[in-house]
Amino acid sequence: MSSPTRAPDPRPARTRAAIYTAARELSSADGEVTVNALTRRAGISRAAFYSHFSGLDELIGQMLHDMFQTVWEEGAAMHRGVASPHERVRSATAVVVAYVEQHRTFLLGALDWKFSHRTFLALIEMISVRHRHAFDALGEGLPSEVDRMVASDAFAGSQLSLIIRWLDRSEHVVAGGGEPDAAALLESTLRCWPTWYTGLQPGDDFDARGLLEAAHRVLAEQREQAQG
Amino acid sequence: MSSPTRAPDPRPARTRAAIYTAARELSSADGEVTVNALTRRAGISRAAFYSHFSGLDELIGQMLHDMFQTVWEEGAAMHRGVASPHERVRSATAVVVAYVEQHRTFLLGALDWKFSHRTFLALIEMISVRHRHAFDALGEGLPSEVDRMVASDAFAGSQLSLIIRWLDRSEHVVAGGGEPDAAALLESTLRCWPTWYTGLQPGDDFDARGLLEAAHRVLAEQREQAQG
Structure with a gap:
């Protein structure tokens, strides 16, 4: 005993x-x-x-799960004091992008791992859940015709495909001596979602770089706290 | 020689x-x-x-490539005589959904294959290309602020995630003695895209079932032709 x-x-x-x-x-x-x-x-x-x-599938699933868990907790830290649900959507997305930028080499390598799409589905679900939380925070701002499950899966899918494409392209950018532009990824992701979700109008000016820098500061603070 | x-x-x-x-x-x-x-x-x-x-990765990549090739050629057959680019987007999407419904068991099985996300990326690209063709057909109907590459990747990602989720759920539906509802998948996919792409307004009535049946007829005709 x-x-x-x-x-x-x-x-x-x-x-x-x-x-x-x-x-x-x-x-x-x-x-x-x-x-x-x-x-x-x-x-x-x-x-x-x-x-x-049980195998590589479970390992990569668990690693991605832990990464996302961290991202969302750090995102939540960035949200404190942020009033509008739209601002929260934008800053949460910025934290995800900052995290992807920080772990670019690992995530790029993970694209070559062979794992089943059950794992991919679990990843979609992890991201979907967060979108549904964000929908709930919108309250009356969520259009009545929107199906929460469908929209959250669709948003998760578009977000993931933009991240995967960005990772893939970043390899060529780095090989050519350049610097992969994560602010562009953040802006693309937000612009591919509707105005009711992000609060961004098509023609709006939007400081993706500033938001991304703020997200990096949040991640750095969290790391310091975790180490101290 | x-x-x-x-x-x-x-x-x-x-x-x-x-x-x-x-x-x-x-x-x-x-x-x-x-x-x-x-x-x-x-x-x-x-x-x-x-x-x-070279391995399972290349095999699944090639199989999915061939399937998509067939789908788009069959979709093109359905388009003949269809005037509006919006109608073409809707019918092409219906052919994809009809094809997914027809090959549900195989595709569901393929979710368990282990393959790298390079293959997934190739799949995204195959679908993306078709969306870009559809954007081109829209002409002036494509909003000037839309980035073709980003939007096509985002649409491909949302479409794939809805298909994968539908496949996954269909297993439970069938196990419970039900029939997976492919018309719902078609409607969800079209509704998750903006009005400028599909021509559908949020409140519009839309006969997903009728469109899906038409797509199945096109697939059946093509099969007969291929066999005769």
Whole structure:
């Protein structure tokens, strides 16, 4: 019987962290991510890997889930004191883009992982849920003809395809000595959604770069807090 | 030296067809799709498989490419005599949905294949290109502030996520003895796009079921022609 006062066994958490680190490193280093390569790099046995994850599918699903969890919590921090639901949609989207920019190399590597579209569907669902929360915050601002489930899936799908396309193009930009333009990704994403969601009119001026910088500051503060 | 009068060697085409059939059967039968399972089912060697495809990624990419090619050609047949670009957008979308409904079991199985998101990106691009053609057909009807590349990627992403979600839900519907409602998928897809693209106003009545039936008739005619 385990005593309630005993500290939790730190080993599973350490193994998990080692697997995550190995996956990030392999992914960023252009190495093929396989269970063998992961266990070699993490210095653990295959059995240890499989005691944590049923396979690569579950691992990437869990990593993306954790990343999104972090993004949304950090997004929530940015929202504090922001009054309008439209501003909250814009700043939450900016935090996602800032996060994608920060983890560009890992996410680009993850595009080469082979995983099933069940995992993709889980990712769509994670993003969809957040859009539905944002719809709820809109209250009367949500047009009555909008089907919440359909619109949230559609918004999640367009957001993901723009992110994936941006990641793919960024590789060529970097290879050509350039700097991938994340502000353009933020602006595109917001502009592909309707005015009732973002509050942006087609011709409106909109400072995507300023908003993205604010999002990066929020992420940096959160990192400092987490480390301090 | 090959003689110009000799008929082309039919074997590669036959091997390819056998691989496609095996992939469709495995996918529909809920079997795991691996190179081993495919070659066993198709009655070919691994070497023969790899002389056609670099791996499962390329196979699924090619199969989806061929399916989309067929869909768009069949869509084009439905367009003949259809005057307005808006009507063409609606009928092309209906043909895609009809095709998805017809190949539901295979596509549902394909969700479980493990493939990299490079393949997903290629799929997005295939769909994006068609949206850009439709934008061009709109002429002055395309709002000047719309970025063609961004909008086409966003529309492709929302369309794909709605299709994938519909496929996933259809499994539960069928398990419960129901019939998956493809007309609802068609209506959702069109309603998630702006009025300038589909010509549909939010409150408009719209006969999704009738349009879908017309699309099924076009697909059936094309099949008859292909077989006769």
